[in-house]
Amino acid sequence: MALIDKDYPTGVFMTTVQQACNWGRANSLWYMLFGLACCAIEMMATGASRYDLERFGIMFRASPRQADLMLVTGTVTEKMAPRIRRLYDQMSEPRWVIAMGACACNGGPFQDSYNVVMGVDKVIPVDIYIPGCPPRPEALVDALLKLQEQIKGEHIQPRDPGATRA
């Protein structure tokens, strides 16, 4: 028997618009394939059959226009940074960013480099940071589940009417 038959035998249940919206957004997080370096391999591995992201409703999209989540996986170079900003701006709201790997979090091992941005949060706002070099697929899944929890706790109406989300 499905959950809906067991808990709601009449087939009717009540919720709030906020909860329903957040449930919908959290359970179908489509991420933009943004593999920059080695962490991209782990991202691909997580999306593949052993760890399988699609069972969470998380599917990859190649275009920022169709994505809610930007998974920045890998080293951000100074040449790439304006392009990341442009792609982030092309995503429509609500949108979230996960910085995967040490390089995306704070520049990683390239602290003294001539061409590396010390963390993607210098260019776009980040919601979840995943340390690791590279983080294991389980760590990426953990971060995505944390993001789902975060989304489920969001207020869909901004508290300050003038503010927009990041």
Next chain:
Amino acid sequence: MADILDFTALSGAFPYCEASELHDLTILRVPALRYVAFCRQLRDLGFGYLSGLTAVDWPKGRGADGKPSIDLVGHAFRIPNHAEVQFVVSLPREAPAIDSVTSVWPTASWHEREVFDMYGITFKGHPDMRRILTPEGFQGHPLRKDYVRSAKGEVASID
């Protein structure tokens, strides 16, 4: 063409080069003036795959003479026999310039752009001589030994 693989055959084919050997690798030091003709001849011998082009910066010179130089180093493969040749061209460190070999191996286009970006060697006759790895407007050549990373806080603005 089995005879073209070994060190003696290669050094015989290029008498104006200083040939040396390191395990199985033949290393040919080419004078800068004969560089393009050398590459063309190498390609015509069957070495049709330029696997890489890079440079080594010797600010204090190499060996006893102590003259500062930059060595342009390339590797060419002859795929049917799995033969490899390394060629080295020594250039002066002040405003190093040499002819481009994109007419010989088209792949040299991007390799030469990278060498220009990292070492400052300009390639005459290159169809698109601009930086490839560092952003537009970047100053300096990072892989030179005297490169100093300038303190940069801000990221380049959106194009």
